[in-house]
Amino acid sequence: GAVVSQHPSWVICKSGTSVKIECRSLDFQATTMFWYRQFPKQSLMLMATSNEGSKATYEQGVEKDKFLINHASLTLSTLTVTSAHPEDSSFYICSAQTGAGNTIYFGEGSWLTVV
Amino acid sequence: SQQGEEDPQALSIQEGENATMNCSYKTSINNLQWYRQNSGRGLVHLILIRSNEREKHSGRLRVTLDTSKKSSSLLITASRAADTASYFCATRSTGNQFYFGTGTSLTVIP
Numbered sequence: 001g002a003v004v005s006q007h008p009s010w011v012i013c014k015s016g017t018s019v020k021i022e023c024r025s026l027d028f029q030a031t032t033m034f035w036y037r038q039f040p041k042q043s044l045m046l047m048a049t050s051n052e053g054s055k056a057t058y059e060q061g062v063e064k065d066k067f068l069i070n071h072a073s074l075t076l077s078t079l080t081v082t083s084a085h086p087e088d089s090s091f092y093i094c095s096a097q098t099g100a101g102n103t104i105y106f107g108e109g110s111w112l113t114v115v
Numbered sequence: 116s117q118q119g120e121e122d123p124q125a126l127s128i129q130e131g132e133n134a135t136m137n138c139s140y141k142t143s144i145n146n147l148q149w150y151r152q153n154s155g156r157g158l159v160h161l162i163l164i165r166s167n168e169r170e171k172h173s174g175r176l177r178v179t180l181d182t183s184k185k186s187s188s189l190l191i192t193a194s195r196a197a198d199t200a201s202y203f204c205a206t207r208s209t210g211n212q213f214y215f216g217t218g219t220s221l222t223v224i225p
Contacts, residue, residue: 034212043118043203044158044215093157097211104211108157 003027004096006107013084013114020080021110023094029074030096035067038091038109050077084114119204119216127222134191136219138204139184145207147180149189150215152201161189161202196225 003026036044050056050071068080093109119140150158177190204216
C-alpha cells in the first residue's frame with residue numbers, strides 16, 4: 001500500500017538553529033501535503049496545507065516565517081523550523097493526498113527536541 | 116477552531132470490558148474517521164463512517180454517527196491490553212484538511 005515517509009524520526013537541535021523535516025510519498029504522487037503538530041498528550045493541530053508548486057496555506061496562528069514549508073515536487077514536502085526555541089519541541093506529522101480518489105496517508109511523525 | 120471534542124479524556128478499564136468514547140464535531144461533514152495512536156507514534160486508521168451511515172462495524176470496533184447532533188461514538192468490545200492507546204476522531208474538510216478531536220487516552224489493564 002501507499003507509504004508516507006518522514007525523516008528524521010527524531011532530531012535534537014540547539015536553540016536558534018534551524019531544522020528541516022522531510023515528508024515523502026514513496027509510491028504515489030501527492031498533489032497536496034498537510035503538516036500537523038502535536039504536543040504531548042494533546043491532539044493533532046493542522047499547521048498548513050501545501051500544494052505542489054505553490055505557496056503553503058497556513059492555519060490561523062501559525063507563523064509562516066517560522067515554519068517554512070516547501071513542496072517542490074509531487075513526492076516531497078519539507079517543513080523547516082527556523083530559529084528554533086524549546087517551545088517548538090513537538091511531534092510533527094505530515095499527511096499526503098493522492099490525486100486520484102483523494103485518499104490521505106499519514107507519515108509516522110518526527111520528534112523535534114530543541115535544547 | 117474546527118477541532119472537535121472527545122470524551123472522556125482518559126479511560127481505564129479491565130481487559131475484557133468494553134470501551135466507549137465519544138466525539139463531537141462542529142462542521143458539516145462528508146465522513147468521520149477514527150484513528151489510533153500509540154504513544155509517540157504515527158496514526159493508524161481504524162474506520163471511516165460516511166455522513167449517510169448511522170452505524171458501522173469492523174471486527175471489535177463499532178462506530179455510530181448522529182449527524183443531527185454532530186456526534187460519533189467508538190465502541191471497542193472485549194478490550195485487550197494491546198488496545199491501550201490514544202484514539203482520535205477526525206473530520207475532513209472540503210479542502211481535505213483533517214481536524215482532529217481532542218482524543219481519548221485508553222488504558223486497558225491486563
